Amino acid sequence: xxxxxxxxxxxxxxxxxxxxxxxxxxxxxxxxxxxxxxxxxxxxxxxxxxxxxxxxxxxxxxxxxxxxxxxxxxxxxxxxxxxxxxxxxxxxxxxxxxxxxxxxxxxxxxxxxxxxxxxxxxxxxxxxxxxxxxxxxxxxxxxxxxxxxxxxxxxxxxxxxxxxxxxxxxxxxxxxxxxxxxxxxxxxxxxxxxxxxxxxxxxxxxxxxxxxxxxxxxxxxx
Numbered sequence: 001x002x003x004x005x006x007x008x009x010x011x012x013x014x015x016x017x018x019x020x021x022x023x024x025x026x027x028x029x030x031x032x033x034x035x036x037x038x039x040x041x042x043x044x045x046x047x048x049x050x051x052x053x054x055x056x057x058x059x060x061x062x063x064x065x066x067x068x069x070x071x072x073x074x075x076x077x078x079x080x081x082x083x084x085x086x087x088x089x090x091x092x093x094x095x096x097x098x099x100x101x102x103x104x105x106x107x108x109x110x111x112x113x114x115x116x117x118x119x120x121x122x123x124x125x126x127x128x129x130x131x132x133x134x135x136x137x138x139x140x141x142x143x144x145x146x147x148x149x150x151x152x153x154x155x156x157x158x159x160x161x162x163x164x165x166x167x168x169x170x171x172x173x174x175x176x177x178x179x180x181x182x183x184x185x186x187x188x189x190x191x192x193x194x195x196x197x198x199x200x201x202x203x204x205x206x207x208x209x210x211x212x213x214x215x216x217x218x219x220x221x222x
Contacts, residue, residue, distance in 0.1 A: 005177070006075055010043040012184050014167045016191070020183035021170065023216040030152035030169040032084075033108060037096075037116055038125030042164040044077040044105040046156050046171070050143045051082050051090050051136075064142035065095050071146070072104035077162045081149035082111030088134045089114035096124045108162060108169055110151045127164050190215060 014029070021028040049068045052058070068078050078099060082090035091107060093115030099107055106125035113119075113128040114135070146158045154171050156162075161172040172180050197207045 005181075006043060008181050008185070009161060009163055009172075010041055012163065012181070012188055013041075014163050014165050014170045016184040016188040017163055017170045017172065017180065019187050019216055020180045021172075023183055023187075024176070024180070026173070026176070026180075027154050028170045028172060030108075030110065030154050030171060032129050032152055033110065033127050033164075033169045034129075035164070035166070036113065036126050036128050036131055037119035038106065038123065039166075040125055042077060042106040042108075042125050042127065042162070044075045044162060045174075046079040046158060046160045046162050047072050047076050047104075047145075048147060048149045048156060048158050049078065049080045049145045050147060050149045051080065051085075051140050052143045054139055054141045058141050060141040062142065064136060064140060065091065065145075066098070067142075068145045069095055069098040069102060069104070072099060072102045074103045075105060077105050077164075078107045079149065079151060079156055079162060080107065080109040080111075081151055081156075082109050082140075083150075084129065084152070085111040085140070086130050086132065088112065088139045089132055089136055090140060091126070091128070092136070093118035096122050096126070100124050106164070108151070108164060125164075127169055187215070 018029045047068045090111050091109045091113040096119040100122045109128040112130050112132045116131050119126050148157050156171050160174050194207050
């Protein structure tokens with residue numbers, strides 16, 4: 001990921017990016033995910049993994065997520081499609097150690113994870129739905145990695161961009177990045193001016209006039 005683009009993305013928050021996606025009629029917010037380890041803002045390119053439930057006929061050439069971990073690095077975010085499962089973990093402690101060793105920006109799991117104490121000890125930024133102690137062994141396997149996945153209803157292609165912070169997780173299609181960042185920057189600048197007015201003592205009702213309801217209209221963003 002180009003560092004100037006990374007700097008632009010990490011300077012924004014998920015709310016501004018979500019608003020930009022809304023203005024274009026695009027999905028992007030992966031609902032129900034939050035930081036379970038680490039507090040810093042997370043931004044980078046998605047390295048994707050898809051997990052499925054194991055049965056007597058299921059085989060996998062490797063333990064889940066290991067290929068994605070080994071392929072990760074700076075400006076990369078490992079994105080695991082665990083399909084909302086909360087009864088079994090789709091990520092664990094050894095994987096967390098590997099992600100940190102490779103220099104990955106962090107990990108996002110659409111479902112449950114485990115070994116949170118270790119993730120925190122290693123300094124990994126990890127977003128997920130929840131934590132459980134139940135192992136994936138003989139329950140969950142990797143279907144494939146570096147493929148298109150679905151995270152909380154949002155399509156994510158390898159190399160798409162992700163931003164995560166205290167408000168949640170949003171995904172940005174790679175081919176629309178410049179457009180979406182430009183709109184998000186405009187929105188963030190408008191809201192910064194509104195905040196300055198409120199802090200200066202102007203009535204909130206005046207600042208958040210009827211214009212607030214239409215500030216995402218395309219005409220208002222030009």
